[in-house]
Amino acid sequence: MGIALPALTPAQESLFLTLGGRALDSRLPHPFLGDAMADEILGRTGYDLSRFPALASRLMDERTRVFDIAVRAKRLDEVVGGFVARHPGALVLDLGAGLDGRVFRVDPPDGVEWYDVDFPEIVALRRHLLPERAGAHHLAADLTDPHWLDAVPADRPTVIVADGLIGFLSQDDLVALLNRLTHHFSGGDLAFNAYTTYAVWALKHLRGFAAITGGVANPGFNDPHAPERWAPRLRLVEEIFLTRAPELAHMSLGGRLAARLVAPSPTLSRMVGTTILHYRF
Numbered sequence: 001m002g003i004a005l006p007a008l009t010p011a012q013e014s015l016f017l018t019l020g021g022r023a024l025d026s027r028l029p030h031p032f033l034g035d036a037m038a039d040e041i042l043g044r045t046g047y048d049l050s051r052f053p054a055l056a057s058r059l060m061d062e063r064t065r066v067f068d069i070a071v072r073a074k075r076l077d078e079v080v081g082g083f084v085a086r087h088p089g090a091l092v093l094d095l096g097a098g099l100d101g102r103v104f105r106v107d108p109p110d111g112v113e114w115y116d117v118d119f120p121e122i123v124a125l126r127r128h129l130l131p132e133r134a135g136a137h138h139l140a141a142d143l144t145d146p147h148w149l150d151a152v153p154a155d156r157p158t159v160i161v162a163d164g165l166i167g168f169l170s171q172d173d174l175v176a177l178l179n180r181l182t183h184h185f186s187g188g189d190l191a192f193n194a195y196t197t198y199a200v201w202a203l204k205h206l207r208g209f210a211a212i213t214g215g216v217a218n219p220g221f222n223d224p225h226a227p228e229r230w231a232p233r234l235r236l237v238e239e240i241f242l243t244r245a246p247e248l249a250h251m252s253l254g255g256r257l258a259a260r261l262v263a264p265s266p267t268l269s270r271m272v273g274t275t276i277l278h279y280r281f
């Protein structure tokens, strides 16, 4: 028996796909990410993960099912962890944080201010389910609201991360958000998992994601330089292909071979695997 969950929109419910993926990863004998808190939080919600058949697909083994979710979280943790190590007085924004305890995984030094942003309904759940931590703040906001950043200090080196968010923003809302962020802060880094046109197609058409199909609002994009045109202060630093992740060494032979086949091609890697885009402004 879990807590009473509020009615969730498909975009909000999507947090259980990523939380569930990290929880299942943590149960593996040799997890990719090893976030035991994700499993504990999932258990306390009582959420029924069978709403996401993709997490139990018989077409994949148990490591393949969680690989993208767990390893992309790990790569984004590394971007944030590297930034706060270089800038001990940094500000971290986790946009569309859901019930993710990234701040506990990254464990930033004292002096870092961390803001987890999500809709008010989700922030209420966060407050109930996640432990408090010095320097970590919950910010209840709709990221499409032009004024949500007003309460966030603008004068610190800033790293912004968005894990699983941008597929749920319309193109106009995404472009407005990127411009709002890059004008509010004097400078910083931004990293998110890309939603290619193929990934958006898959989310909209594969039965395994039916619970959240209705929330997918972005058409997706395949050119990692496109955001530089939408928000001219952004510069691409790195495109990280999970088809080249060292963690693939711990996948099945089939998974390793498939990744090895597509990894040399950025186009194929973007199509079949997860990509992390890392920008600076």
Ligand SMILES: C[S@@+](CC[C@H](N)C(=O)[O-])C[C@H]1O[C@@H](n2cnc3c(N)ncnc32)[C@H](O)[C@@H]1O
Pocket: 011, 012, 013, 014, 015, 016, 017, 018, 019, 095, 096, 097, 098, 099, 100, 117, 118, 119, 122, 141, 142, 143, 144, 162, 163, 164, 165, 168, 169
């Ligand atoms: C796929 S979930 C990812 C959650 C979390 N980052 C994780 O990795 O578990 C997407 C999250 O984005 C949030 N979200 C989507 N659109 C939003 C908006 N306009 N404003 C605030 N949060 C939003 C949803 O509520 C949800 O928690």
